[in-house]
Amino acid sequence: MPIQDLLKTELPIIQAPMAGVQTSRLAIAVIEAGGVGSLPAAMLAPQALQDELKALAAHGGTWNVNFFAHTNPAPDNVREARWRARLAPYHAEYGIDIDKVPAGAGRNPFSSEIADLIEPFKPPIVSFHFGLPAPELMKRVRSWGSRILSSATTVDEALWLQEHGVDAVIAQGLEAGGHRGHFLDHDLTRQQGLMTLLPQIVQAVRVPVIAAGGISDANAVKAAMALGASAVQVGTAYMLCPEAQTSALHRAALRSPQARHTALTNLFTGRPARGIVNRVMREVGPLSPDAPEFPTATAAIAPLRAAAEARGIGDFTPLWSGQRVGNLEGVDAGTLTRALARGL
Known part of the structure; x- marks a missing residue:
């Protein structure tokens, strides 16, 4: 079945879900x-989720709602203390009393409570990052008639997702901005660029494959389709669109020469994600063994982000970005979507 029929969309172009920069x-x-x-x-x-779902349902068309499928870790007081000690000089610099900041997760995985909330809306597509939720939750999503997508960063993950019932696999190349979707193996040496990963996954699975990572213009779309992709997922290029809620600070970074240097970092959440290199990534190192497991690293660095941003500084802000920004003129999302489609 052509993916346009599977997803009921005119164009095989998916705008990537990007937490914190869009509604x-x-x-x-x-x-x-x-x-x-x-x-x-x-x-x-x-309540915010319900309001957004109402807006999407009222508009109609094909839309995708995305969730994390991680498991929150058990509290690790030793590691949390080590992380706070590592950040202590920055807390002192900004006058932050970190003892008054509670530890916590900040991001919750897909659950039966969330399923209860979204079931009345029956989303056309439900996608997941970091694997898939429990089988009983998958069964509920399937009962709504929703198509199910999830990210794979290796061939093994793609095969696992196929075995567990996804309708299509999102092949996430190493170029992609934001969180890596890996879930079977956290070994970053196994991660590959899209143009290497994509044809391997296409050859290995029977379901359609959606290419993601470094796609910001029609030429990249054309290249992905030539390597067997049935559709593409585009994120960073949409962040400069006027319809996005990307902050002025983040937009400025994306437009600057600084955007040419991105790295995978676990400092902001505890899980590797690609962002523009800033002060804390340079001084601490982009990947630190002191950072607690995802998503608990956020608690100790969040006050630093807020304090620096209040001064117009992005030293502690997760400036998520792929390796190819594109869309430097900040065209509207409709124009960008149609421009990408010229590569089909």
Whole structure:
């Protein structure tokens, strides 16, 4: 079945869900241009999620709601203390009393409570990052008639996702911005660039494969399709669109020469994610063994982010970005979607 029929979309172009920089406004603009708009839901409170789902359902078209499928770790007081000690000079610099900041997760995985909330909306597509939720939750999502997608960063993960019932696999190349979707193995040496990973996954699985990572223009779309992709997922290029809620500080970084240097870092959440290199990544090192497991690293660094941003500084901000920004003029999402489609 062609992926346009599977996903009921005119164009095989999916706007990547990007937590913290977008709402349903961006998703709707992409839908109106013929693509699939996505809503990141992992950081939304229940009422906010419900409001966004109402907006998407009222508009219609094909939309995707995205969730994390991680397991929150058990509290690790020793590691948390080590992490806070590592950040102590920065807390002192900004006058932050870290003892008053509680440890915590900040991001919750897909659950039966969330399923209860979204079931009345029956999303056309539900996608996951970091694997898949429990089988009983998968069964519920399937019962709504929703198509199910999830990210794979290796061939083994793609085969696992196929075995567990996804309708399509998102092949996430190493170039992609934001969190790595790996879930079977945390060994970063196994991660590959999209143009190496994509044809391997296409050859290994029977389900359609969606290419993600470093796709920011029609030429990249054309290259991905030539290597067997059935669709593409684009994130960073949409961050400069006026419909996105990307902060002025983040937009400036994306437009600057600084955006040419990105790295995988676990400092902001505890899990490797690609972002523009900033002060804390340079001084601590982008990957630190002191950072607690995802998503608990966030608690100790969040006050630093807030304090620095209040001064217009992005030294502690996760400036998520792929290795190819594209869209430097900040065109609207509809224009960008149609420009990407010229590569089909």
